[in-house]
Amino acid sequence: MAKEFYSDLRLGILGGGQLGRMLIQEAINFNASVSVLDPDVNAPCRKLCDHFEVGALNDFETVYNFGKRVDLLTIEIEKVNVDALEKLEEEGVVVYPQARIIRLIQDKGLQKEFFKQNDIPTAPFQLISSREDLKATHFNLPYIQKLRKDGYDGRGVMKILSENDINTAFEAPSLIEKWIDFELEIGVIVARNENEEVKAFPVVEMEFNPDVNLVEYLISPSTLPLEVQQSAERLAIKIAEDLQIIGLLAVEMFLTKDGELLVNELAPRPHNSGHHSIEGNVTSQFAQHLRSIFNLPLGSTKVMSNAVMINLLGEPDFQGLAKYTGLEEVLDMDGVYVHLYGKKYTKPFRKMGHITIVNDNREKAIETARKVQKIIKVIA
Template identity: 70%
Template sequence: MGKDFYGDLRLGILGGGQLGRMLIQDAINYNVSIHVLDPDQNAPCKRLCNHFEVGSLSDFDTVYNFGKGLDMITIEIEKVNVDALEKLEDEGVLVYPQSRVIRLIQDKGLQKQFFKQNDIPTAPFQFVSANEGLQQIDWSFPYIQKLRKDGYDGKGVKKINSAADHKTAFSEPSIIEKMVDFEKEIGIIVARNDHGDVSTFPMVEMEFNPQANLVEFLISPSTYSEEIQAEAEEIAKKIANDLQIVGLLAVEMFLTKTGEILVNELAPRPHNSGHQTIEGNVTSQFNQHLRAIFNLPLGNTDNLQHAVMINVLGEDGYEGLAKYEGVEDILAIEGVYVHLYGKKITKPFRKMGHVCIVNEDRETAIANARKVQSILKVIA
């Protein structure tokens, strides 16, 4: 990298949400100058960065003009204007992850084709161009329909239980996937720098909120066999190398009841399934992402102790100025670390923060996390 740190490297982040905010908290230690673009004038990053700009992430001119004075750009959300990033790359701005990687991952159909072409295990799938295409599918019910573009945080996914569900199915281009009879959703975060060094964080196990389809509870390290964990890590490393990505890649997978690992989807950025690394691992996912994009040696990813991460979601039935109930009570529990995202307005199931609970003993960490879940509430 041509620029030193010490304040003269200008790093742009597309997206000013909580992932950007936590990335800035680490980037401050490298003394880089941080510029953020986000459509929300009250985005969580606003007060932490050197320069904050309100604007659309999907508009070519806005993204291009934001980026042209910077040395490097990274993302905290995939839904960005890739054509603008491609032009910036052509003009010498470093874009990590690369625009071609973002373009591929923006489209779940292209993701699936990439898995198939590179022998990466994934659930059987078919493309559907419009709602009528579902009538031609001769699979047995139920199966899953996913929008090819713009689905995130559980949105853009539907379960098709019977032909009656065709009426309410997505009409935009989508993929359908065979239902996976999985035992557990697992995740691996892998980092790769421009030297080609690759490193994975230990595998995590996830539980989802059934109403919001968001990760609600996550534990690391996993207690599955070393063979399963090694296989998951090898799959993640293979994907990072096949993509030649620079940066962080979250690989979400299913572990089936027969012990098979199938890749569900990818996110080319810090991810919800890595928040426990801030307190639970030697290097956090955010520090690792910066190391990767700055082409520095990758950090040690070992677990320090058992870590449970729970998402703090807005309570159902409340919308308005956020009020946090129970923060003092949970901070009285040993090993509890609170991260509030600075979002003024709460809505049902909106991600308002996360809490990490660490302990030398796995069962104690889990019990304390369940306590935190029952005490901490975000209301209005």
């Protein structure tokens, strides 16, 4: 694919949200012509790409016909029609990440089976077909139930704390896994190209909003012991190599109180846990994804500064045309970078943007991030 680099490479992106938007911002530097398919007429990518098409990502004909018009097809969301991607691959369209990997990662049950087959440490689990199966399980309470498909950003996950919770548990095929009393949730993003070059970004630490199970703070670099960080990076690289993925892979892990690393979930695309890299690392995750799918040399993942990323979420009591308050005040602060996603409407806890704070002093970066979060609000 590198031979196409200086010509008008036709890149297609399935999904027109904020990840696609930030990919386009990097793709311009690679001289690529970008087409985007998304079901939302007001999608964040609509004004940035060369060609924008409104259509369902899960419809075979829509995805197939869109893919026939590009040279290389990638994704910013996994919920796409994989049958269409496989047909496109058969007909010579390059699809990265590969269709078989998207199919596997669409199903959390298949992900777990993959971990088991490849000796990748993960929480003990059991696959179930319906709510009735919970009554026969031997798992000790409490445990976690996850829908096998279509869960994201905290949706599709339920805590089963008591027998009463079983009555309101998910009815669809799902998995249950042991409740892990973890010390910290961490993330590693790794990239792999056709030449089998692999590079991992340094470990980041994540703090979650307990109400909506979304990342509230992401801190880079980690201050965990070096051997823990190296183990996490090796684990992420092993998964990328076992999958033989072409593209970016985000690996979320738990660090248990006993110091054990357990892989939680995978995402075969740019990820919320890598947004800090735009300002905090030599190469951003978006540039690295493009380098990997274009089969160009992978960029340095070296940390340039302490970076704290906060998600800018819609306020819980507001829904409608988005309005941002406190923007000028935070932009007047040193080392604060605001990224708005171009979403016309806000709703409770919708991801409307992110803000990265960089500082040579880690504690100062964290302190500034907490101030910023109190000041800036998305209302309607």
